[in-house]
Each structure stands twice: as structure tokens, then as C-alpha cells.
Amino acid sequence: MKSHLILACALALPCAAWASDHGPVFSYATPVNSQGEVSFDTGIFGRNGSAGTQLSTGSGFGYGVTPHLTLTFLLPATFGSGSLAESRMIAGGEWSAGASWRFLHSVTSVGKRIESTASLAIVAPGPQQDSGVLGNLHRAPGVAGTLATGLASRSQYLWAGAGYTRFAEASNDRRPDTLSWSGVYGYRPAKLRRGYDQWDYRGFAELTGEHTGNVQTAGAILPNSTTTSVWLGPSVLAIFKNIAISGGAQAPVFRDASGSIYGREHIRFAINFSYLKYSSHTAAH
């Protein structure tokens, strides 16, 4: 009943998920699709630690309903058997559907804008079971909300964001609540501020962090199951007209997690490919 309630609440709210293709690969950012734009993202997201490696291939679809509202849908697939902590910064094994609403959009000059985007998505267990501690849990849907704000310009980008995910209970099990946050700085060198018919490159420094709550199993809290970690690393985004390729890696700068439950996670990496199909439809006068 609780899961149904969460599902209904999420569907009733007109918003939701992650920003992709125009932004950083790990962090929260503000870009949304233009009206009528269809976007497709797919990539490989990896996590490696002392307790194994986990790869996922999230494939996301986006549709711009208005210039500031984008509907999103994510198909999950995971591989590997790493016993790793819950993460919402890296695509995992859940379906996700929702919307992103750019509620603040202030254009200050040529090439520069300040904006804020809120997203809300419903996440549901995918077809594949997680591995490790999380793999033993009965899974239920959850709700993920994010908020990102920042600045985009021809030379520099700066975004900060935070997200919270809460899962419902299933058969007295519950996956941990996750609080995640990110800060990212991007730069495009003067030589690369070229025409739009040439490849467009920019580099990012991405700082991300996550705190996962307790794991509940058989109605009891699993001791020492909370985790906190902070990650830092570079990423690069290359775009040519309607095709984007991005990639990056992150190393831990802070880890507080039980080694016996999750091992020690060493590295996170991602390669993402995006295709953007813009609408040429313009209303008659």
C-alpha cells in the first residue's frame, strides 16, 4: 500500500530526473530539452572496489514538452557482482520515469544564463537483482528528487546540486535512503569557442558526495550499514551538432563505509553517448 502511495504521488507531480547530454557525466546540472526535442542517452557506468566490479548501462530517453519541462525515462541494466553501497549518482539497476522542470531561467547576456532545475522521478526495481548486501533485500519502488542550480556561459560552467532518494518497504526490507550532492566547474578554452559546425569541447572538474542510510533487512537495521563518500575527478564532453560523447573518472577523497559489508570502493568511471533530435516544427503565424 505504501509503495502504491509513493507511486501515485510521483505520477501526480509534473516533474523529474537527471540532466544529461549538455552537462557533466556524474554531477547534477540544469540543462533540459528544448520543446519537441527528443534525446537518447546511453553509456557504461562502472564502479570498482575490493569487493568486486559493477557495470551498468543506463539508457535514457527525454522529451521536451515545453522549453522548460522535460519528461524522462531510464532503462536499466547491470552487470557484475560488486558488493557496493547504494548509489544514486551512478545509474544502477532501477527503472526511472519522471520529469525535470527548469523553474528559474535568467538570461543575462550573449551565451550566458543562470538557471535552476528541479526533478522528480519514480524509481522501480529493474529486472536484475543487485549483488552483495543489497542483493538480498526485497525491493520496492521509490521516489527520487533533485535540485540543481548554476551558470552556463561560452567560457565557464558552474553547477551545484543535491538529490534525495527514498525507497518504500517490501516484506520488512528497505533499501537505504540516499542523500547525494555535487559541485562541478567546467571550462571551454578560448581556442575552442568556435562555430557550431565544429566539434565543441569542454572539460569539467566534478566533486560528488553521497550519504546512504541504514539498510533494513527482515524488519531490523543492519548495523554499520550507513556510508558516506566524496569523489573527485575530471570529465570531458565533446559535442558535434546533435551528437555528444562524454567520459570521466572519479577517485575517492573521503570514504566512511564498513569494509566488511561493502569493501572499499576505489574508482568510478563513465562513458556516455547522446543523440539529440531537435524539432523543426514552428507554429504558423
Added chain:
Amino acid sequence: MKKLILAGCLAFASLAAHAQYEQVNLTVFGMDCAPCAHAIHVSMKGIPGVNTVDVDLNTGLVSIKLAAENNASMRQFNQAVEKNGFTHKDAEVIAKGKLTGTAGAFFLEVSGTPDRYALSPAAANIDLTSLLGKTVTVTGVVPQAAKGKVSDALRYKTITEVR
């Protein structure tokens, strides 16, 4: 034969009287990257009558050249910008239209579109009375309008009669 010549003259006259935008140089704020410019390019090219579109990301200038006898309106150019989440500013235009109004209050009516501009001089005032009712080519600036709106003013630089 006489009828044929007459029909030809009438067709030519209606062609000359048919007015439209010839070129629009629209300044757009907010485009930071190549996909932004590509999106604008695709949207502008989707407007019937648009021949070529060039986007300069560093100046924010979108240069649109139009085919003869088009019916594209300023509202469509603005919508193409707004649907991509950007902001349109002033537009420099070259447009053909009929000069209407009265001495002291002149208007340019771009036929085939709902666009009608109150004309005001960008610099020195020109006496337009002799051009009233005639088809003219105007170069000038259409000032920025609020989202979803089209300015009803045009600050002209030159006005010449279309012969």
C-alpha cells in the same frame, strides 16, 4: 495577345506588391554551446520561406535569409528562439511592405503576415508622405519584445520605394 500582356503586367504588379522579410538578423541571448546553435538552426530552417540560417555563438547573432515571396512572420522567428529556451533581443530587418497611415503616423504592413509596425526614424526624420500607399523596402531595427509578443514598432534607417 493584348490580354496576355495585360495578365503579365498584372502578375508582375502583384509580385512587386507582395511583401515579405528579405533578411532578419536576430540577436539571441543564452546560447552557450554548439547544440544550442544547432537547435536554433533546425528551428529556423523549419519555417517555410527560410533559405539560409547562420548562427554565431560568440556574438549571439542569428542571420536568416529568406526566399522571395515568403510569408514568414516575426512571431515565427521569435517562437523558434523561445521553444529552445533562449531569449530574443533586437532584430535588424530588411522587409518589403506597404506604407500606410497618415502624415505623421506611418505604418509598414508586411503582407501575408500579421506584422504591422509603427515606423519611427532611427536618426534623421524623413518625409514619408510621398510614399504613402506605396510598396517600400525598409531597413531598420525591430526592438526586443516580451516572450510571446512581437514588437509593434520599427526604427527605420532607410526606406526606398519598390519600383
